[in-house]
Every structure is written in structure tokens, then in C-alpha cells.
Amino acid sequence: MSTQQEWIITRSEFNPQKIHHDETVFTIGNGYLSTRGSFEESFPEENAATFIHGVFDDIPVVFTELVNVPNWLDCVLILDGERFRLDYGEILDYENQLDLSKATLTRSVKWRSPAGKAYQISFERVICLHEQHLLLLRVGINPLDGDAEVIFRSGINGCVSNEGYVHWKHKAQSVQPGRGWLSLVTKKSETGLGMSFSLKSSLPQIKMQAWNMDMHPVLNCSGFIPSQEVLWFEKRVTVYTTRDVQEPIHASETLLGQLKASSWEDLISAHQKKWQQVWTQSDIEIDSEDDAQIAIRYNLFQLLIAAPWQDEQVNIGAKTLSGYGYHGHVFWDTEIFMLPFFTYTQPQVARNLLSYRYHRLAGARKKAKENGYLGAQFPWESADDGEEVTPTWVQHPTDRTKLTRIWTGDIQIHVSADIALAVWRYGQVSGDDKFLHERGIPIILETALFWESRAEWNEINQTYQFSDVIGPDEYHDHVDNNAYNNFMVRWHFRIAEQAAHLLQAHEPDLYAGLVDQLGLSDSRMQHWLEIANHIYFEQDALTGLIEQFQGFFQLEDLDWKSLEPRSESIQSLLGIEATNQVQALKQADVLMLFYLFPDAFPSQIMAVNYDYYNARTDHTYGSSLGPSIHALVACQLGKTEEAYQHFIRSAHADLYDVRGNAGDGIHAASAGGLWQAVVFGFGGLRVDEYGYHCQSRLPKKWRRLRFRFCYRGEWITIQIPGQEVRE
Numbered sequence: 001m002s003t004q005q006e007w008i009i010t011r012s013e014f015n016p017q018k019i020h021h022d023e024t025v026f027t028i029g030n031g032y033l034s035t036r037g038s039f040e041e042s043f044p045e046e047n048a049a050t051f052i053h054g055v056f057d058d059i060p061v062v063f064t065e066l067v068n069v070p071n072w073l074d075c076v077l078i079l080d081g082e083r084f085r086l087d088y089g090e091i092l093d094y095e096n097q098l099d100l101s102k103a104t105l106t107r108s109v110k111w112r113s114p115a116g117k118a119y120q121i122s123f124e125r126v127i128c129l130h131e132q133h134l135l136l137l138r139v140g141i142n143p144l145d146g147d148a149e150v151i152f153r154s155g156i157n158g159c160v161s162n163e164g165y166v167h168w169k170h171k172a173q174s175v176q177p178g179r180g181w182l183s184l185v186t187k188k189s190e191t192g193l194g195m196s197f198s199l200k201s202s203l204p205q206i207k208m209q210a211w212n213m214d215m216h217p218v219l220n221c222s223g224f225i226p227s228q229e230v231l232w233f234e235k236r237v238t239v240y241t242t243r244d245v246q247e248p249i250h251a252s253e254t255l256l257g258q259l260k261a262s263s264w265e266d267l268i269s270a271h272q273k274k275w276q277q278v279w280t281q282s283d284i285e286i287d288s289e290d291d292a293q294i295a296i297r298y299n300l301f302q303l304l305i306a307a308p309w310q311d312e313q314v315n316i317g318a319k320t321l322s323g324y325g326y327h328g329h330v331f332w333d334t335e336i337f338m339l340p341f342f343t344y345t346q347p348q349v350a351r352n353l354l355s356y357r358y359h360r361l362a363g364a365r366k367k368a369k370e371n372g373y374l375g376a377q378f379p380w381e382s383a384d385d386g387e388e389v390t391p392t393w394v395q396h397p398t399d400r401t402k403l404t405r406i407w408t409g410d411i412q413i414h415v416s417a418d419i420a421l422a423v424w425r426y427g428q429v430s431g432d433d434k435f436l437h438e439r440g441i442p443i444i445l446e447t448a449l450f451w452e453s454r455a456e457w458n459e460i461n462q463t464y465q466f467s468d469v470i471g472p473d474e475y476h477d478h479v480d481n482n483a484y485n486n487f488m489v490r491w492h493f494r495i496a497e498q499a500a501h502l503l504q505a506h507e508p509d510l511y512a513g514l515v516d517q518l519g520l521s522d523s524r525m526q527h528w529l530e531i532a533n534h535i536y537f538e539q540d541a542l543t544g545l546i547e548q549f550q551g552f553f554q555l556e557d558l559d560w561k562s563l564e565p566r567s568e569s570i571q572s573l574l575g576i577e578a579t580n581q582v583q584a585l586k587q588a589d590v591l592m593l594f595y596l597f598p599d600a601f602p603s604q605i606m607a608v609n610y611d612y613y614n615a616r617t618d619h620t621y622g623s624s625l626g627p628s629i630h631a632l633v634a635c636q637l638g639k640t641e642e643a644y645q646h647f648i649r650s651a652h653a654d655l656y657d658v659r660g661n662a663g664d665g666i667h668a669a670s671a672g673g674l675w676q677a678v679v680f681g682f683g684g685l686r687v688d689e690y691g692y693h694c695q696s697r698l699p700k701k702w703r704r705l706r707f708r709f710c711y712r713g714e715w716i717t718i719q720i721p722g723q724e725v726r727e
């Protein structure tokens, strides 16, 4: 095991300007819920939030959003008549620490009140992994200048909103010395929530009064702390929703009662043991001169705390459960960027994530039908019911008096092929044939039907084409024949034909059911292959350059240097329309194909295209989905040091707020891409139908790399330089 410093994220200074960034950085969770790293005692203009997977409610414009649930931290601390909060008094010493190995957030503040008395105050926060409905908080108060009179109030605060929008209606509540509970329901989706809490103090002279305030059961604790003694409060919170059980309050009260017999130490040790197991599978060790070790662990930690360990009806939003960005909506970010990490290190989570798509086929069928297509068309943004939830209009990024039309929900259609690819790759790596046969192949076939009806025959070119789409590079919309889109569709048709025959051979009854349901036939599948073989895909015979979409090479080349120095994206500098007219990319597009299909292109072709598109990509201010892919492709081309620069950009995206928007939540796709950049890029792992092998290339600053993965039930450890160990 590595040294402690390689597991701990520390802030030793409080910077109120960075509060929203830090709230995101110090998010903790357990795959059921997450809580941002805001302070127990609150802070003005904080963005405190706790989100539970799957708890959505309606909201105008963006249709539905994850709901900020009652604040379970909820503390007011008054010391000798002065309220403790970091905007009052003086901070003499400060340390905020996230221990990634134990998933524990601790904060210790030496504080001088406005009246001049000093106190040491500490907090320890845990969202249990071994019991996903249990949250723990400990607060320690140590007066440093003589006795202190203390008032400590804590409960469950249901007066919360999503940045001003209130989703909760009151049902019932109760509080008595030692414990209380709150029952609420969301206004539109009618999801019920029950939260219970218990509170105890370490000193007998502390008196406890129950305050039953509106939507806010609270315990008011008061008394004296003798000089130099530490007063501890221990709070336990249990939470259920009607997504879990019929009677959430009954369940939260029962669990709280059952846990009475367990000590704080017992609970913490069970939680830590579970995390140890998780890290045994998912950790990456990097011995290097840089901060790659802590950065990779931090990114993996953020994926792991958002991973639905026990729920196949939810998925991971683009910002995990760590912020308001994208309202909890799910994108291709899951399948293309995050999923490989889970497929290779936590396969049951990958299965849950893909099962979410299977259970949302009804929404995808509806979308296809409404658009006049066959089969299933997955939405660009998905949430609770799997219907399209991409907003149609949003506020203009620079001129707030204007609205901007968002086209992704209408025409960014590659997501259906992205999901099919993730399904197939999961099946290949995990060997989970049951999933593949019962859920995976039905997804692949139903989405193939969508592509069949979406393909357009062009009599003049004698090609099948896809006009009016958006590819991964969202700086260009309404384009024809995006190379990524078309290549993915070609792959999709070919794999659909193979998958159908595989199912027919192994599960004839399931296959017969699909034949009936989807109208499959040999001639239909021949037609799929026919489309695949005639899909438009333009590659310059002389240069080997693949055109990102029809007409891309005719666009004006941008003079990037003339725009430097800059601190915003090309799109916000030039405007949406002007950016559409130049060869500037928000993120990898053609290069995505080299990352996903490294064996499909000769390296010379990859190199030519990498050089061309890499030079035309808005790496720092474009999409956070870009750098990890550029890192990976650069590795494939042996440009290891260039890959390293891209890797660092992705590794620091949230830790150092590279794009200035980390306050909205974790860039989950970047985190998932980072794992791939290390394992597939620097580690050089390749898995195909014949097995796996590694062709590693470490950057100069790295001395050693070690990772594990599971291939068809067998755990393999790769150490570079060094050996491969099969367990």
C-alpha cells in the first residue's frame, strides 16, 4: 500500500472565493447518494446539496432534475454567545482533508471568535459504503481559552431547494430528545423520502431540547464545556425513499434502531473494510515525480462514489451526484468514457449501468416512433423514464437577454451506437453471456432497427448517408455524414448481424421472441450489411485524412495564435454561428475512432489525422471530454510526452478547476477517460476477441505503473516495468 500522502486531498487554507470548487472537490458518497463538501455550519452563498440516485422531479425547460434532498449536516454552533461560521471571527488554523482510501471527510478549524476566545472545532463525515442508507457525522468542540458555554443545534433541514426551485412537500415529522425524523414527498414525481436521525453528546451536563420547526426537526443542545475538555456530538442519519421501500420512514426508523447497538468504531471499521475491497480491484499505482498518483485516485474515487452498486434502474449523470450541472442527466459520457473503468474493475456496476439502458428501451422506442423511425432511439440526455430530456432552449452564454436553441436532443444521434458498443465490449470482457443474451443483444438489435430507418440512400453517390446530425464535436451542428457517426453505425450493423446469429445459436427461444417482436429476418439482416458496406465515409486518398463531416475541409482554417492569450472557449469568443464556419473542434471527433477501434486503421493514417485534428482542437477551454482521448491516441502513436500533457489536463480538470466550472460538479467523463488513458494508453492494454496483451510506454516522469483488471472472471495484475500476474 502506498503512503498516506498519496491518498489524501488536503486544503490547508480556506479561500471563500473557491467555495463552490471546494464543495465539488470534497464531495463524498456511496453510490446511493452523495453530499457536496459544503460546511456543516453553512456559509453564505454556499451550494450545499445532497443527491440520491434516481430521485428526480419535474422542472420547466430541462424537464426533470435530480432533487437536492434535506440537509442532513445541518449544524448551528454558538460558542459563548457567538455563532461559529467561517465568515465571522478569525481562522487561526484550517485543514480540510478527504481520505480517499477510507472515504472520510475531516475538517479541523482553530477559530477565534469576534469576542477573542479561541476554540478548536473538528468535523468527521462519513457516508457508509457497507450500509448505503447510513450517514455519520461527528463534531468535536474544544475551548482553548477557559470554560465555554455551548449551544449546538442539529437536525434534518427540509427547507432546501435546487438553487431556488423547491421540489419538496411536507408529509410529517417528529422530534424528541435524542432523535427525530422527517417525511417529505416531491411535488410532481411523488417520490417519498424518509430521513431519521439520532444525536448524542459525550458530556452528561449537555441538555437536549426537541424543536419541531416547520420542515425541520431539530435538537437544541446546551451546556458548559470545562476548559481543555473536548465535547463530542455524534449524529447518525438514515435515509430511504419510495424507490427503495413502500414506507421510507418506517425503514429509516427501523435501521436507526437496529444500529443502536453498534459503536461508532464498529460502523467506521465496516465502512473502511468495504472501501478496502473496492480499492483492491480498482486502484492504480503510479510511482512518479509528479502528482499523477493522487490525481488518478481522486478521479477514480469520484467515479466509485457515484457507482450504483445495488441499483440497475439508475445511471451516472455527466456531473455524477456532485453538483447541479446538467441536472443529473445521463449522456454518452457513461458508455464511452466511464463504462470501461467499471467493465474492467467493477463489472457488476457496469452491468447495472447497462441494465439501466435496457430498462429504458420504452423511452427509446417512443423517441424513435415520434421521429418516424423504427426500433429504439436512445435520447441524447436521459433521466428517470428514459425519454428525451435535453432542453430545447437555454439562456445565451454571453447575452442573457437571448435564448440559444439546443439541437443535440434532436440530431446528436450517435448515442444509440455508443450504447451498443459499450454493451458488446462489456460482454466481450466480462464473459457475462446471460446479460448479453437477455438484455445486451436486444438493445443492439432494436437500435439497429432505428439506424435502418434513419439511413438515407443517395442515388447520386450510391451511398447510405446520415444528414443533419451532430458528431462528438459540438462546435459544428447540422452537418452531413459525420465520420464518427457513420463509422459507428457501420460497426453497429455488422455487430447486430453477428449478435443475432450468436443468439440464434445459443438461445433459440430468446431469438425467436425477438424475431417476432422486431420483425427480424435474414433478408433484413442482409439489408443491414448492405447499408454498412455502402455508408458514406470520406478519406482523402492522397493524404489519408478523414473528413470530420462533408465539407469540413472547405471551412476556413482558424488563426489560433491571433486569439491568444485567451481564457475562454473558441465558441464563446467567436459566437456559435462563426465557430460553425471554422475548422475548430470542441473535442475529439475523428480521433474517437482511433481510440475505440485502434486496429481498424494503419498507424500512419492515425498519425496524419492526429496531427491535423490535434492542432485544431480547443484543448483547454473546449470540452473536458477531449484531453483523455488525445492522451490515449497520442500514446498509441508513441508520442508519450505529448500524451502526458493531455493526461495532466484531464487529471487536473476538477482538482485544479482547469476550466473554471468544477463548481457545477465533477467532470465524470474526463475521470473515466483518465482511467483509459492510463490503462489503454500508457499501460497499452488491448483486449479483443482473442484475449489481451500489453504494449506499455510510460512517460519520463513515471517510474512504475501497476493496475488490475478482470478478464472473463480472472483477475490480472499488470506491473510496468515488470510482470503480469494472473490470480
Ligand code: IFM
Residues within 6 Å of the ligand: 318, 326, 331, 332, 333, 472, 474, 623, 625, 669
Ligand atoms: O456529452 C458531453 C458532450 O460530449 C460535450 N458537452 C457536454 C456533454 C456532457 O458532458
